[in-house]
Amino acid sequence: MRLSLRTFDLMDFMDLNEDLIPLLNKAYFFLKFRPRTEKEVRDYLYKKIRTTHWSRDGAEEVIKKLKDQELIDDKKFVDWFVRQRTTLKPKGQRLLTRELLQKGIAPELIEDYFSENSVDEETLAFQILEKRWSRFKSLDSKKRFEKAAKTIDKFG
Known part of the structure; x- marks a missing residue:
């Protein structure tokens, strides 16, 4: 099974805070190379938010979005x-x-x-x-x- 990223419509991002779209893009990049566990993605996003203005709540929101898009499935x-x-x-x-x-x-x-x-x-x-x-x-x-x-x- 190969998990692949698909092209998303603008509607896919409507329920996501506009400020979190760059963080979501970082997650897409991380998922591009191989499937990942929820923990791997969470750890990656937490590492990214340490040096930025995003919060853990924002990372959790991104993870929820990725689960909804079926890009994270343990x-x-x-x-x-x-x-x-x-x-x-x-x-x-x-x-x-x-x-x-x-x-x-x-x-x-x-x-x-x-x-x-x-x-x-x-x-x-x-x-x-x-x-x-x-x-x-x-x-x-x-x-x-x-x-x-x-x-x-x-x-x-």
Whole structure:
């Protein structure tokens, strides 16, 4: 899933304070590169308002606007993030859960996602070991097994 920014009509901005439009544009720029969690956007906007005249209430208003436009959706972010991580950088459910919590996703959303969508950890473990097996070839079988177990544990 790729979240894309669409062209907005002037009507989309009518309910937003005119003073907040530059802050909203900063948020659009931040969202342009990849999907973001609500916490990531909030942290970004709070960092921007420290050196300007905007307030936290203004940032919250911008976040509400972005949610209304469906540009911030933590459920969609979880789906996108897990698919990216399992295809590009194979990681298990435990490590994915930790990363999602660090990004500010609610534990309930993570549990709901993994209860509906399972991660095939056996296949992921095989992919991880397949990439690194050549490094273990020269070791004796006991060391090879220990290294393989540590590698699998490292990637969740």
